Amino acid sequence: MLRAAATVAPLTWRLRPGAALVVLSYHRVLAADSPALWTEQPTMYVSPKTLDLHLSELKRRFELVHLDEWLRRAAEGKPLPPLACAITFDDGWRDNLEFALPVLREHGAPATIFLVSSYIDGGQNFWPNRLMRLMRMSFAEPGSVVYPRVLLPVVEPALTAARSRGELEADAVDRVVKSAKAAFEESVIRELVAAAEPNGACTAESSELLSAEEVARLGATGLVRFGCHTATHYRLGGQTSREDLEREIVHSRARLQEICGQSVDLFCYPNGETSPDAIDMVRRHYIGAVTTRKGWHSVSRDPHLIRRIGVHEDMSNSRDSFLSRVSALL
Ligand SMILES: [Zn+2]
Numbered sequence: 001m002l003r004a005a006a007t008v009a010p011l012t013w014r015l016r017p018g019a020a021l022v023v024l025s026y027h028r029v030l031a032a033d034s035p036a037l038w039t040e041q042p043t044m045y046v047s048p049k050t051l052d053l054h055l056s057e058l059k060r061r062f063e064l065v066h067l068d069e070w071l072r073r074a075a076e077g078k079p080l081p082p083l084a085c086a087i088t089f090d091d092g093w094r095d096n097l098e099f100a101l102p103v104l105r106e107h108g109a110p111a112t113i114f115l116v117s118s119y120i121d122g123g124q125n126f127w128p129n130r131l132m133r134l135m136r137m138s139f140a141e142p143g144s145v146v147y148p149r150v151l152l153p154v155v156e157p158a159l160t161a162a163r164s165r166g167e168l169e170a171d172a173v174d175r176v177v178k179s180a181k182a183a184f185e186e187s188v189i190r191e192l193v194a195a196a197e198p199n200g201a202c203t204a205e206s207s208e209l210l211s212a213e214e215v216a217r218l219g220a221t222g223l224v225r226f227g228c229h230t231a232t233h234y235r236l237g238g239q240t241s242r243e244d245l246e247r248e249i250v251h252s253r254a255r256l257q258e259i260c261g262q263s264v265d266l267f268c269y270p271n272g273e274t275s276p277d278a279i280d281m282v283r284r285h286y287i288g289a290v291t292t293r294k295g296w297h298s299v300s301r302d303p304h305l306i307r308r309i310g311v312h313e314d315m316s317n318s319r320d321s322f323l324s325r326v327s328a329l330l
Contacts, residue, residue: 006320009327010061019080021070021297022062022326023290025308026051026089029099032313036095036208039132041174046313048099054311054322055107058085066110066225068265071288074299087111088290088308090229090268092120092210097218104223113210113218114229114268114290117252120259121212126233127193128177129208134196135159135176139168147196154179181271186235212259219260227266228253228286237273249281266290267304279304295328 013020028045030036037045046054058064062085073080087104089096092115104111118124138145138159147155158176162168180189210218218224230236231252234244249267256264265287269278272292282289288303295307309326316322 002320002324005327005329006323009329010323013061013083013327016296016298018298018300019074019082019084021065021080021084021086023067023086023088023297023306023308024054024058024326025290025292025310026087026100027091027312028093029095029103031099034095037170038136039129040170041128041132041177042170042314043174043310043312046311046316048103050313050317051100051103052106053319054316055087055103055109057319057322058326059107059109061085064107064109067112067227067290068225068287071266071303074303075287080299088227088268089113091126091233092116092215092229094208094210094214097210097214101218101221101224105221108223110223110225112225112227112266114227114266115210115215115256115260116229116231116233117255117259118231119209119233120215125208127190128180130197131155131177131180131193132173134193135168135173139163145196145198148192151180151192151196154183181235185238215259216261219262225266226256226260226262226264227268227290228256228264229268230270231255233270235271235273236269236275236278237271238275240275240278242277245278245281249278250285253285274305 026046028040029048029051030045032047062083063081065084065086067086067088070080070084070086087109089100089111092113096113134145135155139162155176158172162172184192219226230248232248234248236248253264267282267286267289269289269291274291283304288306290306290308292310293307294309297306309328311325316325
């Protein structure tokens with residue numbers, strides 16, 4: 001079934017009317033035995049080998065483009081390749097420099113990395129990774145973490161089930177992060193996780209994100225450009241004050257332009273969450289913005305609500321699964 005889909009679907013790609021753009025969304029690039037996977041969700045990474053496979057397959061079928069360049073050409077009504085593909089990485093992980101860049105270089109593949117402005121050299125890390133670390137600590141040593149009361153219904157059932165199985169699986173931790181996202185506003189869950197952290201619990205992870213110097217190194221290659229992923233990875237779907245929107249959408253852009261030394265014209269909504277006010281502000285300051293909605297982009301679609309195809313190791317590590325995924329079938 002997968003083989004048939006992977007063979008037939010690419011044949012239909014060229015039948016699409018007008019210029020089509022597939023935007024792939026990656027996060028981390030980590031080897032299967034990387035210790036970083038201890039506090040990572042399965043949907044967050046591909047291995048360098050898998051990225052290499054993807055780029056080999058993509059090059060045969062698409063013109064690999066810089067996302068901002070494709071959008072500018074589209075806005076100006078200039079000719080576009082019939083089938084283009086833009087690679088994006090969200091969050092600004094250091095492994096993008098260590099493991100993704102060598103593969104991008106080998107294939108001459110351009111990419112956009114969406115950076116969180118205040119996390120560059122800020123010694124901070126994302127709350128999902130911090131929560132995962134806390135759960136690993138609780139599992140290894142029951143009672144070692146004291147969770148705020150409101151967090152217990154989210155965390156405890158998973159820990160109890162894991163203890164009875166004798167293993168805290170990545171999928172179980174992943175489900176806890178998703179429940180926490182659904183249950184709490186961004187500012188609330190951050191405070192809850194911080195309140196549960198013994199002093200210094202998250203500092204060991206602070207080096208997992210790119211520093212300003214590393215961002216400059218990536219930019220100097222000419223292959224990598226940068227977009228804004230807010231100031232603090234703030235989910236914009238809820239009620240957000242004008243002041244918060246300006247900090248996350250406008251001031252973050254100015255800060256990133258200082259750090260990157262290049263114009264930052266693309267935006268990425270954290271967790272794909274949007275609101276009419278957020279979209280309005282993004283429209284006024286960026287030429288385009290990407291979401292987590294699944295699908296392909298084209299000139300007739302809204303450039304400030306670009307759909308993407310999310311790719312991660314567990315469902316794209318073979319040619320057939322990858323091509324099915326690119327077709328939005330998987
Ligand atoms: Zn993100």
